[in-house]
Amino acid sequence: MLRYPGGTPLDAHTVGYTFDQNFLSDLGMTVAYDGRRNALGSALFVLSMGAMVIGFGSGLWPVIRSYAARAESRRAAQAAFVAALVVCAAFAGVALTPEDRVMGWHVRFTRLAFQVAPLVPLLMTVAAARVERAVRRTVVTWGSLALVMIAYALLITFGPSTGTADGLRTMVLAQKAMTVVAGGLLLVVSAVPALRVR
Numbered sequence: 001m002l003r004y005p006g007g008t009p010l011d012a013h014t015v016g017y018t019f020d021q022n023f024l025s026d027l028g029m030t031v032a033y034d035g036r037r038n039a040l041g042s043a044l045f046v047l048s049m050g051a052m053v054i055g056f057g058s059g060l061w062p063v064i065r066s067y068a069a070r071a072e073s074r075r076a077a078q079a080a081f082v083a084a085l086v087v088c089a090a091f092a093g094v095a096l097t098p099e100d101r102v103m104g105w106h107v108r109f110t111r112l113a114f115q116v117a118p119l120v121p122l123l124m125t126v127a128a129a130r131v132e133r134a135v136r137r138t139v140v141t142w143g144s145l146a147l148v149m150i151a152y153a154l155l156i157t158f159g160p161s162t163g164t165a166d167g168l169r170t171m172v173l174a175q176k177a178m179t180v181v182a183g184g185l186l187l188v189v190s191a192v193p194a195l196r197v198r
Helices: 025-026 038-067 071-096 099-116 119-130 136-158 165-191
Strands: none
Touching: 025 038, 025 071, 025 099, 025 165, 038 071, 038 119, 038 165, 071 099, 071 119, 099 136, 119 136, 136 165
16 A cells, blocks of 8 residues: 555545545556556565465365265255355456456456355355354354455445545445455454354
8 A cells, every 4th residue: 555656446546545536456557546656566466466365375274174074964054165265266366357458358357256256254154154063153254254244245236436536435444344354254264263163
């Protein structure tokens, strides 16, 4: 964010990154909305997205594996694994398609990632609920994550237009809120062994 030159989708004259008017993806633009180059910022964006994909995959894999090892939760866990692969591939696509060069593909990958993402916690909720001795908080945490992601998927599909200042602000702030909440819930279910399966 500190390296982003400036400009928003609606105003090319703003200075630096505007928290409520710039999407996270704006950081990956090779040329910012104000027309200045953003080489270092876009490289850092690609690196951070790569780290996110690797972190998401490596953090989720042991949890999925623990549920896939049990007959009663195997199918849901395996389906969650397939959905997680699609989400990881879509976010890799987001990283490799800067808005200023291939906006159409960038938007497609973004929508795919966020529209498929709710399937992962939804299926993990089912898997956790089917394990007789699963910690109840695990089921609630997965279910909460699913609800947050479903709400965001609905918002990006049917929400306000980013062509107005209010619409842009709503979508930008919702993206950041969803990222923080979803990231926190993912940390809970992947980093605390007691919340998986007893």
